[in-house]
Amino acid sequence: MENYSEQxxxxxxxxxxxxxxxxxPYGEKYDxxxxxxxxxxxxxxxGDIPEGQQVALSGRLITIRAHGKxxxxxxxxxxxQIQIYVRQDDIGESEYEIFELFDIGDIIGLTGEVxxxxxxEITVAVKTFRPLVKALRPxxxxxxxxxxxxxxxxxxxxxxxxxxxxxxxxxxxxxxVQEIRNYLxxxxxxxxxxxxxxSIAGGATARPFTTHHNALDMNLYxxxxxxxxxxxxxxxxxxxxYELGRIFRNEGIxxxxxxxxxxxxxxxxxxxxxxxxxxxxELIATVAQKVLGVQTVTYMEKELDLTPPWPRLTMIEAIRKxxxxxxxxxxxxxxxxxxxxxxxxxxxxxxxxxxxxxEIFEEYVEKHLFQPTFIVDxxxxxxxxxxxxxDDPSMTYRFEAFMAGSEIANAFTELNDPxxxxxxxxxxxxxxxxxxxxxQMLDEDFLMALEYGMPPTGGLGIGIDRLIMMLTDSPxxxxxxxxxxxxxxx
RNA sequence: GAGCCAUUAGCUCAGUCGGUAGAGCACCUGACUUUUAAUCAGGGUGUCGAUGGUUCGAGUCCAUCAUGGCUCACCA
Numbered sequence: 001m002e003n004y005s006e007q008x009x010x011x012x013x014x015x016x017x018x019x020x021x022x023x024x025p026y027g028e029k030y031d032x033x034x035x036x037x038x039x040x041x042x043x044x045x046x047g048d049i050p051e052g053q054q055v056a057l058s059g060r061l062i063t064i065r066a067h068g069k070x071x072x073x074x075x076x077x078x079x080x081q082i083q084i085y086v087r088q089d090d091i092g093e094s095e096y097e098i099f100e101l102f103d104i105g106d107i108i109g110l111t112g113e114v115x116x117x118x119x120x121e122i123t124v125a126v127k128t129f130r131p132l133v134k135a136l137r138p139x140x141x142x143x144x145x146x147x148x149x150x151x152x153x154x155x156x157x158x159x160x161x162x163x164x165x166x167x168x169x170x171x172x173x174x175x176x177v178q179e180i181r182n183y184l185x186x187x188x189x190x191x192x193x194x195x196x197x198x199s200i201a202g203g204a205t206a207r208p209f210t211t212h213h214n215a216l217d218m219n220l221y222x223x224x225x226x227x228x229x230x231x232x233x234x235x236x237x238x239x240x241x242y243e244l245g246r247i248f249r250n251e252g253i254x255x256x257x258x259x260x261x262x263x264x265x266x267x268x269x270x271x272x273x274x275x276x277x278x279x280x281x282e283l284i285a286t287v288a289q290k291v292l293g294v295q296t297v298t299y300m301e302k303e304l305d306l307t308p309p310w311p312r313l314t315m316i317e318a319i320r321k322x323x324x325x326x327x328x329x330x331x332x333x334x335x336x337x338x339x340x341x342x343x344x345x346x347x348x349x350x351x352x353x354x355x356x357x358x359e360i361f362e363e364y365v366e367k368h369l370f371q372p373t374f375i376v377d378x379x380x381x382x383x384x385x386x387x388x389x390x391d392d393p394s395m396t397y398r399f400e401a402f403m404a405g406s407e408i409a410n411a412f413t414e415l416n417d418p419x420x421x422x423x424x425x426x427x428x429x430x431x432x433x434x435x436x437x438x439x440q441m442l443d444e445d446f447l448m449a450l451e452y453g454m455p456p457t458g459g460l461g462i463g464i465d466r467l468i469m470m471l472t473d474s475p476x477x478x479x480x481x482x483x484x485x486x487x488x489x490x
Numbered sequence: 491g492a493g494c495c496a497u498u499a500g501c502u503c504a505g506u507c508g509g510u511a512g513a514g515c516a517c518c519u520g521a522c523u524u525u526u527a528a529u530c531a532g533g534g535u536g537u538c539g540a541u542g543g544u545u546c547g548a549g550u551c552c553a554u555c556a557u558g559g560c561u562c563a564c565c566a
Contacts, residue, residue, distance in 0.1 A: 005499090005500060006517070006535045007516075007517055007518095008500080010517070010518075011517095063526080063527090065526065065529095066528095067522055067523060067528075067529090068521070068522040068523065069522080070522090070524080071523090071525090072524080074526080083525085085523095085524070085525085087523060088523075089523070103517090104516075117525075117526085119524075119525080121524090121526070137500075138501080138517075139500085139501080139516085140501045141500085141502055141514085141515050141516065142501090142515070142516080143502080143514085143515060144503085144514095146501075146502090147501090148497095148558085149559065150497090150557070150558045150559085151501090153558090204566085206565070206566080207565090247566090249565070251564060251565045251566090252563080254562095254565080256565085256566075257564090257565060257566065261566075406566080407566060438564090463566055466566070487556090
């Protein structure tokens, strides 16, 4: 007992007392017929409540106001809270004695009749009740709730109990994800599941997590993208597929990055990146409309208008506009290096035009892209899986969508020339051998698939967590991930 | 990985110049049968993140470490 805090010890004493009185503190399933929000909705904010409105509900006691031989309390269930009223005269002395052993945090089931108090609050006058579970630890304070972010993430269940707005975000997340699926399913896309453990981590430039399979004595990577497997399915004739699921990248943690995050990748044969742009803006606007009822949301105190069509700007135009550099006038690596140096950037030896273009874009342009914007046509050096533009072989049919200064989607007309793909992989391997741990690996098996022939295809990836951030006005990715990655605490 | 900040009761926080630890909520005792941040009277429940050091004396000063947040770097 000496390890328990005073409050825990007292709760355990009450637990023992309940058992002494012949009451099982960990009750069986309770037959619930009503939920708090439904009851409140049924009777409105004023007016008489007819007699005989019987209800049965269960939930957690969130506040208790004892007045001697009667008590008020608030009961919280999945729908919200409702006040309950317990009177010794109504339930009898021995039952009231049991009720007095309840603490904030306990879960009980009860039946009663709905009435309106003098002050007008809809309340359930309890007739019968039963303990369902005794809480052995006290809940966080009712007024300030749980604000210690460390505890909020590590003990998310407490955050959910005491912070309705936190719960609301995760309910919205669930609905938004469901609507993404609905939208894609209605468009005749097929949801598939591909391996999460890869022998080659491909489809993105990122450092993977590694693991090991004992029976096969084989090292495996957790996937960093779903791309290469989904394209194999396109080769296989599954013309419209998507996968919505977890991706793992062994990189930094920030308000925009969690080591595991959720993406949806969508592939459509006989489509190109223009089709993917339309799909992106329609998909996002539609799910916002369906779940939030609007296409204009507030993010960080600014209006974010999701209504299609979103503006399209080539990367070269965007750089000209925000960084005042005209890459149409820059054709060599040396000229690009000079332009970057003039901007005050640290230019690596041997940096090439396409990489510098991308760096300048990320440094000077991205942060300006608050309203949803498509940045179109990316340099080939940073787009090893995208198809080369017919009219400019240094550029690809690729776009990224930006919202609130963050990249939320990446898409291209897929590269389906296996020989070109092999050369691009080989360039990545060379970068890798030069020490770039994020450069891609050569996936021979994927190249073989391409050699069987992949039809012209548009592919799209959307970062679900970031999209949810924007749609729920959440400043940190940890606000939209129930259990964000945390350091292990001793 | 770097810089800055934080860590005190179950929770939210104060703690002055280094002098034996404080408040609100929660909790305990008593009163109270329509309250609602219930009220009234009483009660402080603590390894001051950890370990060293300085000092007669450390929550407070110094060092190291741990955890978290923010910013930067990396990344989506």
